[in-house]
Amino acid sequence: MNASHENLVSDYKTGLRRKIGLSLLLLIALGLLVLFSVSFGAYELDFFQVLRSLAGLEQGSTRIVVWDIRMPRIVTAIVTGCTLGVSGMAIQSLLRNPLGSPFTLGISQGAAFGASFSIIVVGSGSLGAAASTQAMDISSFSDLYTTTGFAFFGAVSATIAIILLARIRKMSPESIILAGIALSSLFTSGTILVQYFASEEQIARAVFWTFGDVTRSDWTEIAILSIATSFVMLYYFFNRWSFNALAVGQEACESLGVNVNRLRLWGMFFAALVAALATAFNGVIAFLGLLAPHIGRWLVGSDYRLLIPFSALIGALLLLAADTAGRLLLGSGTLPVGVLTSFMGAPLFLYLLIKGGAR
Amino acid sequence: MILSASRLCFKYNGRPVLKDISFELPRGKILALLGVNGVGKSTLLRCLAGILRPGGSVVVDGKDTASMNRNELARNFAYVPQSYTRAPMSVFDMVLLGRKPHMDWGPGEQDLRMVEQTLKLLGLEQLAMRRADRLSGGEIQKVIMARALVQDPKVLLLDEPTSNLDLHNQLQVMDLMEQAVVDQGLSAVVSVHDINLAFRYADIFLMLKDGKVHTLASKDEVDSRTIGEVYGVEVIVEKIQDYRVVIPVRSSG
Numbered sequence: 001m002n003a004s005h006e007n008l009v010s011d012y013k014t015g016l017r018r019k020i021g022l023s024l025l026l027l028i029a030l031g032l033l034v035l036f037s038v039s040f041g042a043y044e045l046d047f048f049q050v051l052r053s054l055a056g057l058e059q060g061s062t063r064i065v066v067w068d069i070r071m072p073r074i075v076t077a078i079v080t081g082c083t084l085g086v087s088g089m090a091i092q093s094l095l096r097n098p099l100g101s102p103f104t105l106g107i108s109q110g111a112a113f114g115a116s117f118s119i120i121v122v123g124s125g126s127l128g129a130a131a132s133t134q135a136m137d138i139s140s141f142s143d144l145y146t147t148t149g150f151a152f153f154g155a156v157s158a159t160i161a162i163i164l165l166a167r168i169r170k171m172s173p174e175s176i177i178l179a180g181i182a183l184s185s186l187f188t189s190g191t192i193l194v195q196y197f198a199s200e201e202q203i204a205r206a207v208f209w210t211f212g213d214v215t216r217s218d219w220t221e222i223a224i225l226s227i228a229t230s231f232v233m234l235y236y237f238f239n240r241w242s243f244n245a246l247a248v249g250q251e252a253c254e255s256l257g258v259n260v261n262r263l264r265l266w267g268m269f270f271a272a273l274v275a276a277l278a279t280a281f282n283g284v285i286a287f288l289g290l291l292a293p294h295i296g297r298w299l300v301g302s303d304y305r306l307l308i309p310f311s312a313l314i315g316a317l318l319l320l321a322a323d324t325a326g327r328l329l330l331g332s333g334t335l336p337v338g339v340l341t342s343f344m345g346a347p348l349f350l351y352l353l354i355k356g357g358a359r
Numbered sequence: 360m361i362l363s364a365s366r367l368c369f370k371y372n373g374r375p376v377l378k379d380i381s382f383e384l385p386r387g388k389i390l391a392l393l394g395v396n397g398v399g400k401s402t403l404l405r406c407l408a409g410i411l412r413p414g415g416s417v418v419v420d421g422k423d424t425a426s427m428n429r430n431e432l433a434r435n436f437a438y439v440p441q442s443y444t445r446a447p448m449s450v451f452d453m454v455l456l457g458r459k460p461h462m463d464w465g466p467g468e469q470d471l472r473m474v475e476q477t478l479k480l481l482g483l484e485q486l487a488m489r490r491a492d493r494l495s496g497g498e499i500q501k502v503i504m505a506r507a508l509v510q511d512p513k514v515l516l517l518d519e520p521t522s523n524l525d526l527h528n529q530l531q532v533m534d535l536m537e538q539a540v541v542d543q544g545l546s547a548v549v550s551v552h553d554i555n556l557a558f559r560y561a562d563i564f565l566m567l568k569d570g571k572v573h574t575l576a577s578k579d580e581v582d583s584r585t586i587g588e589v590y591g592v593e594v595i596v597e598k599i600q601d602y603r604v605v606i607p608v609r610s611s612g
Contacts, residue, residue, distance in 0.1 A: 008475040008487045009468075012451045015488060074461075096577065241459050245448035248453060252503075254410045255440070256510075257433035257460040301447040304463075 003203060019300050026313045030078070033317065037164020037324045038070050076214040076281075077224050077296020077320040077337070080286060083229045083278040089296065089307060090236060094264045095173035096250070102275035103287035105176075106158040106183030108286070111279040114196070115188040116206040118147045121287055126177030136162050147209065148221075148280045155276030158183050173264075182283030212285030212338025214323050221281045228277055229312075232270040236308050243304035246287040285338045288315055290307040294349065318344070361386040362407075362514050366398050366415035369399075369406055377413060378570045384514070384546050384563065389537070391561035391578075392550040395590060398567045400550040401441060404516045407548065408438035420513055433460035436462045437507035441518040443499065445492035450502050453491045454478060457509030459508040477509050481535060504535045508543070515539065521556060529553075533560050554566030554586060554605045578603070587611065 039050045043065045053066040054056045084102065089099035104331050158180075163164055165179050195203050217225070236243065242263050245253040254260050275289065296310035319337060322344055328334035360383045363542040367380040376399045384390050392400045398448040406413040409424055409432035417424040419435045427435070437457070446453065451474060478484050483505055486494065491502060500520060507515055515536065521529040537560055541546050548565075551557050557564065557578070564581045566574040566589045574585050583596045586605060 008451060008478060008484060009471045010448075011488055012471065100464040159552060241462065241465070243458070244448070245450065245456050245459055247441065247444065248456065249442065250441040251410060251438070253407070254429075255408050255433060255436070255438035256456060257428075257430040259429060270490070294541070297447060301449065301452075303448055303452055 005328075006312040016095060019303075019306050023209045023306065023309055026205045026310070026317065028308050030313065030320070033312055033320050033324065034074055034078075036290055037074050037139075037327075038066055038321060039238075040311060041070060042325065048334065072219060072222065073323065074218065076217040077323045078316040079222055079226050079229060079277045080214060080282050080285065081248070081275045081316035081319030082233075082290070082312035083225060083315070084285060084289040084319070085292030085311040086233055086236065086295075086308065087271040087275040087278075088228065088315075089293035089311035090267050091234075091289070092293050093246060093304070094267045094271070095176055097173055097177050097292070098294070099177060101287075102272070103286050103289060104184070105162055105180035105272065106187055107275050108279050109156030109187035109191070111151040111155035111276065112210045112284055113191045113211040114150040114152065114157075114280075115147050115283075116191045116194045118152070119152030119195050119206045119209065120202045120290075122150065123148060151332065152276055154187065154272070155279050158187065159269070159272035159276055163265065164274065166268065167265060186341035210284050210334035210338075212279075212283040212341070213336045214319070215334065215336075216283070217281050225261070225274070225277050225281060228274050233308060233312065235270055236267070236304070237268070238305040240276065240308060241305075244302065247302040247304075257293075257359050279357050283336075283338060285319070286342045287349070288319060288341050291341075291345045292318060292350055360384065360386060361420055362548070363418040364407065367403070367406055367417070367507075368414040369402055371402070376570055377406065378552065380415070380566055380567075380572055381574050382572065384548065386546055387540060387544055388547060388562040389540055389547045389560055390563045390565055391523060391557035392548060392567070393554065393589065394555060394573075395565035399570050400516050400567060403549060404438065404518050406546065407514075408436045408516050410434070410438070417431050418443060430460045433510065433512075435513050437504055437506050437510040437512035437514075438516040438518055439520055441522065444467065445494075445499065446607070449487070449491060449493045450491050450494070453523045454505045454509050457506040457511075461511065467490070473511075474505075474509055477505050481505050481508075490510060497524055497531065498522060500528065501535060502533050504532060504604070506540075507567055508539055513545065515549070516544055517549040518548055519552065521553065529556065535541070536560070558603045558605065582597055 035047060035050055039045045039047055045062065045065065047056060049052055053062050055286065057067070076330050088101040091102070091105065092098055135240065161183055162176060162180060171179065195206055199204065223272055242258040245258050246260065246263070250260055257340045292315035293307070293311045295314045296307050300306040322340040323337040325338055327342050329335055362384040365381050366373065367377055369377040380403060394400055402411065405411040407417055424432060431595050435449050454477065455466055455470065458466055458473065462470065481501060481504070483501060486498060486502065490498060494502065503523065509585060517536065520532050524532065525584070526585065533556060536547055536549065538548055549561070559580055563574065564576055564578055566585065568589050571588045583594050586594050586596070591610055591611045595606045595608060597604050597606060
């Protein structure tokens with residue numbers, strides 16, 4: 001017997017500790033990115049001012065810039081990134097399909113349809129004086145909540161349709177993905193139809209809504225999304241061993257005592273619900289739900305004890321990095337983060353595929 | 360008897376697959392499940408494992424499985440399905456999954472030690488930290504057997520564990536099953552296509568035809584006529600040294 005294999009338990013624990021260490025590194029990276037993101041902007045702040053302000057020791061304009069302007073955006077990016085990362089992870093695991101994500105299931109397209117319907121048919125919001133995308137301030141919309149409400153309703157409609165098809169028709173995971181693609185197409189057609197009859201101003205507003213953006217949420221919305229995502233992450237963490245068992249096959253999982261149908265139903269419901277909330281609050285942010293779990297799996301494999309926090313952390317890091325990059329690229333303006341996640345996500349995903357990391 | 364199945368019936372979409380299946384398996388014995396493709400061998404194993412809920416009753420170690428929850432079922436039966444997914448996880452983690460039905464919050468020190476002992480017992484310690492999705496077919500099948508043993512069941516249910524394996528690996532996997540039955544006092548129900556492997560390892564033959572029990576007998580009682588009736592072939596059964604060997608002659612049409 002090889003001496004290095006004598007104490008397997010010790011080797012196993014060392015490997016586990018190494019992965020936990022990696023998650024701490026990601027956490028530190030996220031912290032540094034937050035500090036950089038807070039200090040960067042038209043109103044210049046050094047690191048000490050940022051730290052003092054975060055500790056509540058700064059007053060006046062510094063406090064306003066940090067707490068009322070930059071932090072809501074940064075915290076939105078972190079929470080939304082966590083939400084989409086974990087939601088994508090759960091969908092991929094529960095449907096046993098690497099293409100699973102809120103976008104693939106039609107949830108994002110459902111939200112976009114809901115928002116377009118609200119803006120064009122219900123007439124929610126007003127364009128304001130600004131005509132350019134850059135200058136449009138979404139917070140100036142008079143009844144933003146109507147648009148958000150309809151977007152949420154659209155996303156939840158897609159969710160309910162998927163859950164009902166899965167439950168009543170007892171669809172296979174592969175069929176659920178195909179049904180999601182069909183639903184996406186249906187919602188996209190609906191959006192185009194509604195937009196066809198709209199004025200230019202309404203079309204501009206509806207299209208702008210679909211650009212995922214982390215500047216729209218206020219602290220109340222951030223709190224709602226944080227609480228919902230925390231609850232869902234706890235549910236997943238409580239079922240982490242069932243997720244691990246599902247990774248080795250449905251029959252094997254059932255024979256290990258897991259009620260796969262129940263896990264799939266509730267797991268999908270929660271994943272879709274938080275994705276619907278995130279999309280309704282922030283617009284469509286593509287690729288993140290697909291990419292973050294793949295990077296997580298590449299780093300820690302299919303061990304959901306680690307993959308759940310890793311998917312959340314990587315989602316947060318990617319979204320905050322994309323948003324910060326968007327601010328860097330346009331100087332004082334803002335490039336919607338949804339555009340950048342797609343630009344960053346597609347090549348990164350292709351790289352993972354070529355390297356054989358995405359499974 | 361460790362396992363008694365009584366009048367098991369099961370239908371897929373209204374089509375009867377299993378009809379009135381009854382058998383008993385004594386402790387420490389291996390039962391080979393035989394029959395043509397699609398006769399219901401895998402369905403019967405799933406019914407025994409509690410993955411499917413059949414009509415009739417299954418009693419394990421004196422307790423009806425109908426009254427058991429999923430974890431209790433998994434503590435009594437370790438089921439190894441025919442197909443498996445190559446998950447990107449370590450072999451140690453994959454084997455540790457066998458302890459899931461015994462866990463409350465997570466694995467304890469005892470669970471980890473059990474995985475270590477089993478991996479060493481099966482000579483798989485050099486694979487322990489390797490990724491399961493990078494193993495060969497023979498290696499992964501042994502790892503899945505290790506997971507089933509770590510589950511600490513009373514009965515092993517194996518669905519064609521040797522399909523897609525070369526002769527060397529077939530014998531290694533069947534040896535592992537035999538070793539577990541002898542050393543750990545388990546019992547096993549194993550579906551196999553290779554009748555020679557069944558003659559080599561099993562004590563009892565359960566042969567299905569048209570969803571019903573055609574023959575339930577000790578292996579010494581199974582002759583060429585029985586095999587011919589079940590498979591629709593003409594065969595010769597010879598004894599070479601201590602082993603009975605089936606030589607296929609022709610299909611009966």
